[in-house]
Amino acid sequence: MQRWNGWGDENIKLDPPPPALEILQNLAGSGQIWPDYPLAKFIGRIPPSRLTAHPLISFDARLRLDHAHGQSLPEWIGLRGGTLPRFPDGVARPANGAELRELLKFCAAQDVIVIPYGGGTSVVGQLAVPQTERPVLSLSLERLNRLVALETDNRLAVFEAGIRGPQLERSLNAKGFTLGHYPQSFEYSSLGGWVATRSSGQQSGHYGRIEDLFAGGEVLTPRGSMNLPPFPASAAGPDLRQLVLGSEGKMGVLTNVIVRISPLPERDHVYGVFFPAWEEGRNAVQHIAGTDIPFSLMRLSNPLETTTNLALAGNERQISLLRHYLGLRGIGDRNFCMCLIGFTGSRRTTTAARGAASSIIRHHKGIWIGKPMGRAWQKNRFRSAYLRNSLWDRGYAVDTLETALTWDKVTPAMQSIEKSIHEKLQAGNQSGHVFSHLSHVYPSGSSIYTTVIFPLAESPEQTLEIWQRIKHAASRAVVAAGGTISHQHGVGRDHRPYLAFEKGGLGISTLQEVFKHVDPDQRMNPDKLLP
Numbered sequence: 154m155q156r157w158n159g160w161g162d163e164n165i166k167l168d169p170p171p172p173a174l175e176i177l178q179n180l181a182g183s184g185q186i187w188p189d190y191p192l193a194k195f196i197g198r199i200p201p202s203r204l205t206a207h208p209l210i211s212f213d214a215r216l217r218l219d220h221a222h223g224q225s226l227p228e229w230i231g232l233r234g235g236t237l238p239r240f241p242d243g244v245a246r247p248a249n250g251a252e253l254r255e256l257l258k259f260c261a262a263q264d265v266i267v268i269p270y271g272g273g274t275s276v277v278g279q280l281a282v283p284q285t286e287r288p289v290l291s292l293s294l295e296r297l298n299r300l301v302a303l304e305t306d307n308r309l310a311v312f313e314a315g316i317r318g319p320q321l322e323r324s325l326n327a328k329g330f331t332l333g334h335y336p337q338s339f340e341y342s343s344l345g346g347w348v349a350t351r352s353s354g355q356q357s358g359h360y361g362r363i364e365d366l367f368a369g370g371e372v373l374t375p376r377g378s379m380n381l382p383p384f385p386a387s388a389a390g391p392d393l394r395q396l397v398l399g400s401e402g403k404m405g406v407l408t409n410v411i412v413r414i415s416p417l418p419e420r421d422h423v424y425g426v427f428f429p430a431w432e433e434g435r436n437a438v439q440h441i442a443g444t445d446i447p448f449s450l451m452r453l454s455n456p457l458e459t460t461t462n463l464a465l466a467g468n469e470r471q472i473s474l475l476r477h478y479l480g481l482r483g484i485g486d487r488n489f490c491m492c493l494i495g496f497t498g499s500r501r502t503t504t505a506a507r508g509a510a511s512s513i514i515r516h517h518k519g520i521w522i523g524k525p526m527g528r529a530w531q532k533n534r535f536r537s538a539y540l541r542n543s544l545w546d547r548g549y550a551v552d553t554l555e556t557a558l559t560w561d562k563v564t565p566a567m568q569s570i571e572k573s574i575h576e577k578l579q580a581g582n583q584s585g586h587v588f589s590h591l592s593h594v595y596p597s598g599s600s601i602y603t604t605v606i607f608p609l610a611e612s613p614e615q616t617l618e619i620w621q622r623i624k625h626a627a628s629r630a631v632v633a634a635g636g637t638i639s640h641q642h643g644v645g646r647d648h649r650p651y652l653a654f655e656k657g658g659l660g661i662s663t664l665q666e667v668f669k670h671v672d673p674d675q676r677m678n679p680d681k682l683l684p
């Protein structure tokens with residue numbers, strides 16, 4: 154059963170081990186433990202619906218609460234503190250294309266705002282309900298979750314857009330194929346949501362980001378249906394798929410998605426590597442990314458994230474043996490940085506890739522630790538998201554932010570993002586635990602993924618205020634450093650004020666005109682993405 158006010162399956166509990174809590178306590182201090190706002194009280198607060206009754210629309214209060222938010226920190230504060238401000242007037246879960254069309258017709262006739270809902274895992278306010286006189290419908294794709302066609306000769310699969318990660322992979326794996334798209338939210342996020350937010354999977358180095366995997370499909374816009382055929386390549390003008398990728402529900406509803414699939418790999422291995430300090434790790438990662446070595450993932454943690462991850466691993470004896478071993482190999486543990494590197498594909502290509510990467514790693518003073526660390530990461534790759542629940546229970550809020558920049562800017566940007574967060578916390582007499590890693594690397598640059606953990610304040614309002622200060626300062630630091638406002642989470646409501654810095658005035662007005670053309674009444678997820 155999915156948890157109503159946190160992440161994931163309510164039966165899964167992942168407690169941080171004592172050494173990790175000690176680090177947190179030392180760096181961030183103690184948090185306030187709030188009693189959770191009760192579900193029954195929330196349900197009692199849902200206002201009457203403004204929607205006209207329709208057989209495909211439910212006014213059930215619990216459903217309306219569940220579809221009123223994604224997984225952003227402000228939404229968590231609202232859920233666990235009881236301050237979530239608004240709820241959709243109804244929720245529809247169409248079971249086929251005819252019902253979906255019927256619902257869109259109804260919304261047009263009744264002047265209803267529509268928010269497409271995939272898995273509800275977005276983290277920057279893409280699903281937030283706007284303050285508006287018009288009724289709001291959450292249109293869940295949950296029941297549109299079938300494999301429509303598998304064209305193995307064409308290496309394509311057609312899915313209904315609401316299918317979630319595990320079901321999608323199961324249906325492909327059964328036939329010897331995979332999509333290979335594994336965001337950390339894999340368990341709950343949906344194919345349509347991945348496309349609509351330009352998501353990035355953990356093994357994007359091998360399989361590509363969702364924009365590489367998205368071959369076409371169908372979008373139902375308020376003006377009619379747009380078909381995107383899956384050409385292997387095309388020179389016929391600008392690619393309309395690019396308007397759908399990252400459109401966050403504003404182009405309309407993706408009903409079917411055609412994806413490029415791959416045969417299941419013979420090997421899928423991840424290895425651990427340690428570098429004496431950040432610069433060596435960063436240089437090695439850039440060096441490998443600039444070659445033709447086919448890695449599937451490279452993820453370099455900075456020193457504080459490395460210490461935190463080792464503490465979180467929980468096995469103190471193994472970690473102390475590891476430290477001892479690294480000490481013998483000349484790597485002191487003050488500044489060392491952990492890197493995970495993965496290779497996916499045939500035995501021949503992965504062996505050759507591993508060999509080539511390890512000589513570059515040696516050149517940059519890295520120590521190859523081998524598979525156990527990689528295996529542990531693979532086993533827990535979707536589990537660490539559950540720590541957010543247990544940290545909250547101990548009085549800490551967790552948020553993450555990310556960007557991507559060219560290599561020359563990576564280290565200064567990481568430092569200035571972290572500094573901006575610390576400064577804002579200190580200005581409010583607070584402290585926090587802030588650490589980063591490079592999560593996806595490219596020949597021309599890298600993404601940076603920063604985690605911030607800070608103690609909850611006395612009230613939801615005060616905690617939200619702290620978050621707003623941090624988010625604004627970090628977003629300004631991203632923009633000042635020349636980074637994109639999002640490498641993978643999208644824009645939603647929280648990044649909207651910063652989008653014009655990278656798109657420019659003409660870019661923003663061009664997008665505005667496109668969305669206005671397909672959605673003249675601004676019915677589709679209106680207050681997201683664009684300023």
Ligand SMILES: Cc1cc2nc3c(=O)[nH]c(=O)nc-3n(C[C@H](O)[C@H](O)[C@H](O)COP(=O)(O)OP(=O)(O)OC[C@H]3O[C@@H](n4cnc5c(N)ncnc54)[C@H](O)[C@@H]3O)c2cc1C
Nearest residue numbers: 271272273274275336337338343345346352353401402407
């Ligand atoms: C713990 C955790 C880990 C995460 N890890 C990653 C990660 O590794 N990589 C990554 O990229 N992201 C990650 N995310 C963010 C999030 O999972 C992604 O943004 C994901 O793509 C959202 O998919 P969803 O199905 O949940 O979409 P939703 O949250 O339901 O919707 C997101 C947006 O897409 C629109 N939308 C959804 N479905 C459709 C559709 N069929 N047609 C039109 N519009 C639609 C919605 O209107 C909304 O604007 C993570 C989030 C969490 C909570």
